[in-house]
Structure formats: C-alpha cells, structure tokens
Amino acid sequence: MNLAEADGPVAKGAKTLVAVRHVSKQFANGTIAVRDVNLDLARGEFVSLLGPSGCGKSTLLRMIAGLGDPSVGTIDWATMNHDAWGRPARELGFVFQDPTLMPWATALDNVILPLKLSGTNKGEAQARGAEMLALVGLKGFETSYPRELSGGMKMRVSIARALVTHPKILLMDEPFAALDEITRHKLNDDLLRLWEANQFTAVFVTHSVFESVYLSQRIVVMAARPGRVMADLRVEAPYPRDDLFRTSADYAHWCRIASEKLKEAISA
C-alpha cells in the first residue's frame, strides 16, 4: 500500500520532517492496529489523520511521538535531536484527548512542566510559561488550578504546555473531541492562529470531516481493521480560514470529497 508515495501529495521541494516507512503495529493480543503505513510529514504543514475509530490513527500518532515502537518499519526524523535513549527530545509537543493536567499544580506550573524537566532555570521557565498562557488566551489564570477551569480552558493549558518548548511538530490526538461545538470552533481558530504564527508542523487526529477540512492543508484518510492509509488529499484552500470559509462553496466542496473518501474507507 504505497498510496501516499504513488499519489505524491507532498509538494515537491517541501522538506520532509518525518518519514514513516512501511510501519506496522501489532499489539500483544494479536490485533493489527496499523499495517504498512507510508507517510511523509513536511516541515510546517498542517496534516489531519481522518478515520473511523479503530483505524489506528492514534496508534500511528503515538508511534510518531515515540510512545511505543512500530512492530515493523521505521519512523525517521530529518533533523530531530535525540536524547540519550535515541528518542526525539523536546522538539515535539503532544496534546492528548483529555487535557491531562496535573491536578495538584497551577495552570502555570502545568505549562512549564516540559521546561522544568529539561532543566530550564525557574525564572526563564515562568516567563515563557506566562507568555504561552497569554498566547492561548489565559492571561490572568496563572495561579488557577485545573479544577477551577472549564473544559475548553483546560485544553488551552494543555496546548500551551505542548507549545512552550517551541517544538518543530505538534501532535494532537482528537484534542477537541470532548468539547462542545462552540468551544471547538473557537479552539480551532486559535489553533490555526498559533500554527500560522509559529510555523510548526501540525498533525491532527480526528474523526470529524468538517474539523479536518477546516484546519488542514492535507488530509490522510485511514481505514480500520487493520489500520491503513486509504487516501491522501490536499485541501487547496487559502489561509487564514475563518467563519467565511465555513460557509463557502470551497469548504462544502472539500467536505464532500473528504466525506466520500471516508465513506470508501469505512466500507473498505
């Protein structure tokens, strides 16, 4: 299954940041979560992994992050620094489906955790953390504890924590799936704003066609059992994207194409 390479959706000249080569993952119970996936993630692009539940998109994302190795195949980083264990070190941010905050720590302490773990001095870490919180719209909430924040605010803290190290790549595992639609739209807009300002590579796992079309330059459609890549689409719509885009014919057009591909993937 070399669809990704055959179709060549990665624009020529765009430098590859992460190359996923013939990656398969089989769990201890025999389930094949991912089978022979090939994927090039270019520097600075916004990619969505779209698929039904059980299609291995989360597993693939976690393998890219270094949480669990592929059973077969390799995941190569272009210029990623590695730590003593050979894992990509501090140049990626990860956002889980749950905010995954430490309940005993304030919003600021949660955000600066990655800096603290890498030994950044406290003053600098706090300054960068406060700056990051302000960027995600949480200025003034530095000393709030997670339980004092709403679901959307917690997710903002989680995004701030992922971005505080200025990573080259931001991996997101259905981050807004548990939020209401209004909050989700708002966070989608803010995420695009952060992406445009910081130019990191974004990999966004979702099962929502609309969310993937709204956000991405590229949609990788996956099928389930076993998880594999079915289609690789380029969404040729300009940024910045806003509410106008949501009501445009362009948006409807891309949603229809992505829906068709998803339907094919589900029935495959």
Added chain:
Amino acid sequence: MTDATLSPAAVPHDGTDAEARPIFREDRKVLGISTEAWPGILAPLGIGVFALAAWEFIVWWREIPHFILPGPWLIAKTLVTDWTTLSASLWVTLRITAAALIAAVSLGVGLAVLFTQSKWLEKSLFPYAVILQVTPVVSIAPLIIIWVGDINLSLLICAWIVAFFPILSNTILGLNSADHNLRNLFELYGASRWQTLRYLRLPAALPYFLGGLKISGGLALIGAVVAEFVAGSGGSASGLAYRILEAGYQLKIPRMFAALIMISMSGIAIFLTISWISHLLLRRWHESALKREN
C-alpha cells in the same frame, strides 16, 4: 464577595473562556466557624450532653457505687485531682505514639518508593509486610519485650508494627495511580526516574498516603496502649495503660475512666490534626477536599 475577582479590569472581555473566571463567595462566620458548619458541630454535641446527663442521672437514681460505675461528674473531678499523675502518663504514651507514627511514615513511604522502583523488591518483601500486619500485636508483644530488653523501644516497635502497614499499602497504591497519559507525557519529555517520582508519582500518591496516615494515627495510639498493657511496667515512665491496670487493681474506677477518656481524647485529637493537615494539603485540588455546590 471579593472585589479582586470581580473588577472589570481583571476580566478580559475578549470572548475567550477567560470571562468564565469563577466567582468566589465569602462565607458568613460565627465565632470563626462558617454558619454552614455549625449544625454539624451542634448536633453531635447535643447528643453527647444528653447522654452524659442521662448517665449522671441513672448513677444517682439507682445509687450505683463508684467502683462499679462512676458518674461523669465524678470522673471529671478525678481528671482534675489526678491530673499530675495522669498527664505525666499521657505524655509517656503520646511520645511513644508520635515516635511510632514518625517511624511508620518514614519506613512506610521509604519502602513504598523502593517497591515501586523495583518490582522484584516488592514481590520479595511485601508478603512479609503482610505477615507483620496480620499477626496480632498482643501475641508478639511479650516476645519483643523479652528480645529487645529496653521497654520503651519495645513499646515503640509494637506501636510501629500496627501503624506501619496502612501507610505502606496506601502509598504503594498512590504511587501506582498516577494518570497513564501523564506518565506518557513525562516519558515524552525524557523525565528521569527521580523527576517522575518527584513531580508525578509522589504528588499523585499524596491523597492516598494521607488516607493511610489517618488510619495509622489511631492505630499507633492503640498499638502503644496495647503494648503497655502487655508490658505492664511500673515506675516513673509508665503510660496511661499502666494507670488503667493500676487503678483496676486498686478499684479506683473513676481514675480508670479518667485515663480511658484521656486515651480517647488523644485519639480524637490525633485524627483531627491529621484531617486538618490533609485538608490544608489537598483543598486546592483534590476531589475529596473540594466543596461542591451541587
């Protein structure tokens, strides 16, 4: 209501969730205690006063002799007249209790941390901790007293045996209950074992540890008293249990009751102190210490 959280300047009207900043209500207080808390204090107090009055009345009405059942008033008087002797004994018992609790906390937490770092160590040693726990302290106290020789140290060891296990098992549970995704996050950022312990596992274990401490506080006192009963030592350094035995032999039943009350009060004081510490440590973040409005 407090101005700081409500002033318009503090709320950025930018349409973000920031506007959803929680508003804190100020509690009304009587004698420094919130009005909402008073019924919870008065109700058990009322029951207590009623029971004491009934007790006093029955003793007076049936003319029950002092050496069978003294009334609460006589016990209170004995508590005052015998205060010098009793408080000295209380001090002895409390010292052993405190030392046993400190030993239980340091060894319990220390071993729990070691166990979570090495599965093999846990597998090898945990069964013995269980054996220590299920063996009745009364039955091994005489042996410990014979082997150790020093009576205070023997008492300390007995009280420690009783108090140690809840802290150990609760702390192990707590250290292993850190959120799975948070552990992944620490792994992603290349956290060392020490960092993971310090910033993730120990804070996650805190509520569990405090739960164990609440149980162990009372158990340490019980362990100390039980061991004193077995030891039955006289002399200057005698704890409250010895006073109870002594008063029993001499048929000074009011004094026996007075000593008993001191033990109960100490147990309650230990429990309340630990609950208060626990509340201070957890009130900002843990579900158990949060006030809910619904």
